[in-house]
Amino acid sequence: xxxxxxxxxxxFDLFGTILDLAGSLTPFIGRFLQTKGSxxxxxxxxxxxxxxxxxxxxxxxxxxxxHCGYLEAARRSFVYTLSLNGIKASPEEVKRFMSAWQELxxxxxxxxxxxxxxxxxxxxxxxxxxxxxxxxxxxxxxNYDFRGVISVEQVGAFKPHPGVYRRAAVLLxxxxxxxxxxxxxxxxxxxxxxxxxxxxxxxxxxxxYEDTPFPxxxxxxxxxxxxxxxx
Numbered sequence: 001x002x003x004x005x006x007x008x009x010x011x012f013d014l015f016g017t018i019l020d021l022a023g024s025l026t027p028f029i030g031r032f033l034q035t036k037g038s039x040x041x042x043x044x045x046x047x048x049x050x051x052x053x054x055x056x057x058x059x060x061x062x063x064x065x066x067h068c069g070y071l072e073a074a075r076r077s078f079v080y081t082l083s084l085n086g087i088k089a090s091p092e093e094v095k096r097f098m099s100a101w102q103e104l105x106x107x108x109x110x111x112x113x114x115x116x117x118x119x120x121x122x123x124x125x126x127x128x129x130x131x132x133x134x135x136x137x138x139x140x141x142x143n144y145d146f147r148g149v150i151s152v153e154q155v156g157a158f159k160p161h162p163g164v165y166r167r168a169a170v171l172l173x174x175x176x177x178x179x180x181x182x183x184x185x186x187x188x189x190x191x192x193x194x195x196x197x198x199x200x201x202x203x204x205x206x207x208x209y210e211d212t213p214f215p216x217x218x219x220x221x222x223x224x225x226x227x228x229x230x231x
Contacts, residue, residue: 113223160191
């Protein structure tokens, strides 16, 4: 069995790993589509939106015109997905809908598992979200006292930019190999592993890992199993 005795901090992805984006946002999407008289399936709309959001974030990194921020990338991709489905919405309607991102909730397995891990590791959020937004979510939607909340704003680029992981290790006062990235997204873990982090793949969505020389150190189905393996 792989040893994790040198790992001192677990850095957690927030969106889609700790917070249930689809479960939180799909009801809002369904109501919005209903007001527009659209027959598009809310789940399908969410899949398209999430896919486009990744493209927006990668494009933001590559173009290097200035970090747009997570919520702006989400807004742009929402507008794109509306257009993709032939749905018209005013800027005011889009702004009102985006308030749904203030209502995100964690997966039910998260908090019990964090409580099992907190005496052994520093538990830290490492997220693509803006610092003020992350603080709001942690305090108001999770009510959990992480040892740190690190935003990619520290670097000015979205994950998997290598500076994000290296900066996190510096802020924690640790070597990269003493940090383990915990994420439900393979791209995040590939980026972390390429920088020397350990990696735990929480495969919530039953998706294959990428074909890469940077595999995860551990694969689990949820946070309960994560705590079993690392606790």
